[in-house]
Structures are given as C-alpha cells and as structure tokens.
Amino acid sequence: MGRILFFVALFAAIWIAWTFSRKRNRLDNEERRELERLRAKDRESRGLSRTPAGEAMVKCEACGVYFPKREAVLRGEHVYCSRRCRDRAES
Numbered sequence: 001m002g003r004i005l006f007f008v009a010l011f012a013a014i015w016i017a018w019t020f021s022r023k024r025n026r027l028d029n030e031e032r033r034e035l036e037r038l039r040a041k042d043r044e045s046r047g048l049s050r051t052p053a054g055e056a057m058v059k060c061e062a063c064g065v066y067f068p069k070r071e072a073v074l075r076g077e078h079v080y081c082s083r084r085c086r087d088r089a090e091s
C-alpha cells in the first residue's frame, strides 16, 4: 500500500513540474514576441526597415554612384558616397 502511495506522489510531483515548466515556456514565448515587436519598432524608428522601398537616393559627385541618402558623406553642399570619394574630390 505504501508503495502505491509513493508512486501516486511521484506521479503528482512530475505532473506539477511539467505544468509549471509549460507555463514558464508560454511566458518565454510571450516575452520573445514582445521583444521582437519592440525590435521591429526600433528598426522602423531608425529608418532601417527591411524593405527600404522609396528611399531617397543621391548621386556621388566623385564616382557618380547612386546610394541611399542616409549613407551620404557631406562636405558643404557636396555629397559623396564615402569618405574616400570625399577625400579624392578634395585633392
């Protein structure tokens, strides 16, 4: 009889542990989703969305290449694609 009680208690303990771990996992998933949402919002606010469609493009005055305006290297009114182009235009 004592042995049966022992197994019942063991089963109950396992079931409780399993239930708690499941609840914990669900919480983790919710946290992960929340984090992902925040990260996407952050990307958007910095203008780094995954689809940079319609982004303003400018032409480098040194090499003539077109590139996103936010990557521009500026010197006065002049626009360059990189510091190397800016330095080349200076000399």
Ligand SMILES: [Zn+2]
Binding pocket: 060, 061, 062, 063, 064, 065, 080, 081, 082, 085
């Ligand atoms: Zn350039």
